[in-house]
Amino acid sequence: MRVSVQKARFDLGHEAQAFAADRTDMGAIVTFTGIVRDVAGGLAEMEIEHYPAMTQKAIEEIAQEAKDRWSLGDVLVIHRYGMLQAGEMIMMVATASRHRKDAFEAAEFLMDYLKSRAPFWKKETTETGSGWVAARDEDESALDRWAKSD
Amino acid sequence: MRVSVQKARFDLGHEAQAFAADRTDMGAIVTFTGIVRDVAGGLAEMEIEHYPAMTQKAIEEIAQEAKDRWSLGDVLVIHRYGMLQAGEMIMMVATASRHRKDAFEAAEFLMDYLKSRAPFWKKETTETGSGWVAARDEDESALDRWAKSD
Amino acid sequence: MDVLYFAWVRERIGVPKETVTTTASTVADLVAELRTKEDRYEAAFADLSALRVAVDQELADFDASLDGAREVAFFPPMTGG
């Protein structure tokens, strides 16, 4: 398990290949990559603020919960902060498992939790002004499906 | 949309990076990679047979159906045939969408269909002999969730 | 009509492809015809539930018509991905 909260860019190709390399025990690798999308008005830049003392720990807890709930060989989470341009990669997760169902579900779980429970906030600046990205109701409700019944 | 049925190895890193590059309109990229898993007895090699006249067309139809059912910016499917060793990548899919739900669902849909509807057959050779990999009941039943109600 | 075999069906029949002259109107009729040919066909077609079929490179059922068909392929359930 590796969790990296970083300002620097990362190379999806390099990370995906390194994560998948020599996993002869794992048949399935799923990756998710989040990219800064251009918005109406033309995105000039996106600034990602985070809560340094909390971020790493919060993501590690989420990743550990994924490992507890699914049969995973490995988990990787990279999340950037700072100033980003349209088209730049914000973050990625990767999961490895024997069968594809675990890898897919764990990656979706990680994304649903990162969206609403990891302490990041995004501010978009366009030609016409700037504003904080609002949380989407459907991101909050996406968490419901992972609620434990016990 | 790109579908490649090939004997040659592919570079997940290169493919993932190229697929994601400059997608300023797409915020979410999901990839799935299938890897030859080692099995009890020690896998010597895996041979993948396919139906050349049908494979490309069948996968293109599956990819087109994914594009019809979800809001996708792009779809990539690479599937190898021939002789593979443990740890080698068999295939990958990649999907791009504005929001993560479409990319995840489309990638799972593609995988469920490729597993049971694309004309590939796997033969494993171990130190103790060789045999055709049997289809798993759960792969067949995985298709049920994509059944159209109309 | 070209008849193709893949995976263990190919191994049991012994050839990947053959040309068959037939008046069978459905896939099931063709299978019935082939089964009477030789033991190796009987061995390959003994359990139809273990087989899948494609007519002109499209997945089909065993009761599919062969009217105008140029190529029929028999194989076990697919294991792609």
Add this chain to the structure above:
Amino acid sequence: MDVLYFAWVRERIGVPKETVTTTASTVADLVAELRTKEDRYEAAFADLSALRVAVDQELADFDASLDGAREVAFFPPMTGG
């Protein structure tokens, strides 16, 4: 006690962090105290449903106890990923 603010909460309050001397026993008590200080606090805390809180770097509810707490952070709903 250290009180931290992020995103638009930070912008409204005007500082990312401050040290507050308080006898508040819950987060809600602390919020009530802060709101009486200055207009900028009232502006930031006007709608609690738009706010989230962490106590010692763990997400918490507004009725969470501050007993032994060293750091409280206020921020809008998170938008990671």
